[in-house]
Amino acid sequence: MSRIDTTFGNLKRQQRKALIPFITAGDPSQQLTVPLMHGLVAAGADVLELGVPFSDPMADGPVIQRASERALKHGMTLRGVLSMVAEFRKQDATTPVVLMGYGNPIEAMGWEVFAKRCEEVGVDGVLTVDFPPEESHEAFEHLQRHNIAPIFLLAPTTNEARIAQVAKLARGYVYYVSLKGVTGAGNLDLSAIEQKLPQLRKHIKLPIGVGFGIRDAATAKAVSRLCDGVVVGSRIVQEVEDSTEQNVVANVGKLVKELRLAIDQ
Amino acid sequence: MTYNYPDNSGHFGQFGGIYMAETLIPAVEELRQQYLRFRDDPEFQAEFAYELKHYVGRPSPIYHAKRLSESLGGAQIYLKREDLNHTGAHKINNAIGQALLARRMGKKRVIAETGAGMHGVATATVAARFGMECIVYMGAEDIQRQAPNVFRMKLLGAKVVPVESGSKTLKDACNEAIRDWVTNVESTFYIFGTAAGPHPYPMMVRDFQCVIGNEAKVQMPEMIGRQPDAVIACVGGGSNAIGMFYPYVEVPGVQLIGVEAGGHGIASGQHAAPLTANAKVGVLHGNKVYLMQDENGQIIETHSISAGLDYPGVGPEHCLLKDIGRAQYVAIDDDEALNAFDALCRFEGIIPALESSHALAHAMKIAPAMSKDKVLLVNLSGRGDKDMNTVAKLKGITL
Numbered sequence A: 001m002s003r004i005d006t007t008f009g010n011l012k013r014q015q016r017k018a019l020i021p022f023i024t025a026g027d028p029s030q031q032l033t034v035p036l037m038h039g040l041v042a043a044g045a046d047v048l049e050l051g052v053p054f055s056d057p058m059a060d061g062p063v064i065q066r067a068s069e070r071a072l073k074h075g076m077t078l079r080g081v082l083s084m085v086a087e088f089r090k091q092d093a094t095t096p097v098v099l100m101g102y103g104n105p106i107e108a109m110g111w112e113v114f115a116k117r118c119e120e121v122g123v124d125g126v127l128t129v130d131f132p133p134e135e136s137h138e139a140f141e142h143l144q145r146h147n148i149a150p151i152f153l154l155a156p157t158t159n160e161a162r163i164a165q166v167a168k169l170a171r172g173y174v175y176y177v178s179l180k181g182v183t184g185a186g187n188l189d190l191s192a193i194e195q196k197l198p199q200l201r202k203h204i205k206l207p208i209g210v211g212f213g214i215r216d217a218a219t220a221k222a223v224s225r226l227c228d229g230v231v232v233g234s235r236i237v238q239e240v241e242d243s244t245e246q247n248v249v250a251n252v253g254k255l256v257k258e259l260r261l262a263i264d265q
Numbered sequence B: 001m002t003y004n005y006p007d008n009s010g011h012f013g014q015f016g017g018i019y020m021a022e023t024l025i026p027a028v029e030e031l032r033q034q035y036l037r038f039r040d041d042p043e044f045q046a047e048f049a050y051e052l053k054h055y056v057g058r059p060s061p062i063y064h065a066k067r068l069s070e071s072l073g074g075a076q077i078y079l080k081r082e083d084l085n086h087t088g089a090h091k092i093n094n095a096i097g098q099a100l101l102a103r104r105m106g107k108k109r110v111i112a113e114t115g116a117g118m119h120g121v122a123t124a125t126v127a128a129r130f131g132m133e134c135i136v137y138m139g140a141e142d143i144q145r146q147a148p149n150v151f152r153m154k155l156l157g158a159k160v161v162p163v164e165s166g167s168k169t170l171k172d173a174c175n176e177a178i179r180d181w182v183t184n185v186e187s188t189f190y191i192f193g194t195a196a197g198p199h200p201y202p203m204m205v206r207d208f209q210c211v212i213g214n215e216a217k218v219q220m221p222e223m224i225g226r227q228p229d230a231v232i233a234c235v236g237g238g239s240n241a242i243g244m245f246y247p248y249v250e251v252p253g254v255q256l257i258g259v260e261a262g263g264h265g266i267a268s269g270q271h272a273a274p275l276t277a278n279a280k281v282g283v284l285h286g287n288k289v290y291l292m293q294d295e296n297g298q299i300i301e302t303h304s305i306s307a308g309l310d311y312p313g314v315g316p317e318h319c320l321l322k323d324i325g326r327a328q329y330v331a332i333d334d335d336e337a338l339n340a341f342d343a344l345c346r347f348e349g350i351i352p353a354l355e356s357s358h359a360l361a362h363a364m365k366i367a368p369a370m371s372k373d374k375v376l377l378v379n380l381s382g383r384g385d386k387d388m389n390t391v392a393k394l395k396g397i398t399l
């Protein structure tokens, strides 16, 4: 069984919800990414989403845009991100790691090379923001061959036919984008999420994580009641930005602990 | 040969597609359905034709640049005068078409990205004409280079939002417009300015711009009794070029030449010529195209004196036309474009846009070696009023 399936299976038995923090690889520095990943797990993260920085992050708000710019300035590459996962795996064989980013760095590497490397280093899932199912045939084939879960986004605008289509292709979990907007936006509407979920559940038997716009423990808790996992990105990346290299691991750990407590309450 | 692209899924061979975040996929699908419906609607077509005639001032004339041709001593250069359109460039053809569609779709808010500002001005113009709210995203660097156009957009009632991220040029303005669209997807129509982006934009923009080539196909035989030997157009995203090329794709004997921005020269790496420089295939702004990028798949910064050509990608249909060998793509560097700019001012009393000067420069380059009965039709995509500051600065003059 894959690490993602095992993790969600265990959580389900314990009647707990997954906490899925996002950080951008290479931010604030390449040396600190692996310690940050371990820190997230120690603070209670169940799945890690590791952002692969891209020069043109069209779906991201200012916070993650700045993180990508910092990471790229420090020379972060897709190859480098994969090496970080290999490093992380030396000490953590169980926490699922999902790479999240845009398709072009993967296209440049080639999907087969990428998927093979993912399997070697211990990546569990890949979410390519700008590759909808319609354009994912090639990606899907290579990811499948190497047992990497393609993680798909669903949005408030996604109609039922598309939900059914994604249900067929998705593995691991499905990521529901909680609002119309970019990452870090402030217009989260709980009742809209609540209304959409039954439609999603009708087709999707995988766990459903909800993200975009979850900014504090209270929203994390409220959202976790509606789904199987909560993805927190911009809020954590903001904490990285506001910290120094000395205290970043501690500060992010403290924040994630708060989120964990709120969700488990 | 029958040339029939894109396919139903918006692909031009391996190029094109709908590479967008999920939130926007239903929006591009709705746009596709609505566009296909109105494309075949005689009432919509009649309305579009009316606007082009009475508001834009079409058909635009074709002009024989006799003195310029004589000075070169070879092929005859003719100009398709898109610079004479209302707002001074070909961009209005497409902006009108999309605004009419937006109106039928009940959208009251339009957004646009702009590089040189010509598409921004065209969008602001049609938004004023149809009473729509208009927001234009423009790179902070381009706001500097194209100040007069920024003022024009404001006069027309548009809000111009400076984009400070990335390279602060056209590609970053696109990113920001996409971010706006994803946030306001229900109320907003994105009037995209070139023949690129997710399906149906490359097809739709091409169809709206085809008026250029369709007119030329009638005008050239009237003027000289035949079609030109080559049509030449500058290529940023590729809208004026595809508008000229597409009607000629199946006309034998007419060469299609796209001219990219060579910047400081292809060898310098500082250019905006993905086709000429054999850039790798990549994905940006909703489509798979030849794209300027580093070995890690990060988009690299481009350079051109003309803001409208300063873009790392190119529309998918041009990628296909290159691959199947139907069109040829070349680059003209900054200095060559400036020389052509000066030449047209002096020989013909026409001040061209710096973008269009690239197309003209290539015609001037190949004309001398051709015989005098050969005819080159250059798409003069816009006028140069917006470029006064840039040109003055390059000549070391302060206005």
Ligand SMILES: Cc1ncc(COP(=O)(O)O)c(C=O)c1O
Residues within 6 Å of the ligand: B089, B090, B091, B115, B116, B117, B118, B119, B193, B194, B195, B234, B235, B236, B237, B238, B239, B240, B241, B307, B308, B309, B353, B355, B356, B381, B382, B383
């Ligand atoms: C006058 C003019 N020509 C050409 C272009 C390039 O765009 P495209 O390649 O879409 O025609 C622009 C873009 O701003 C322009 O203003």
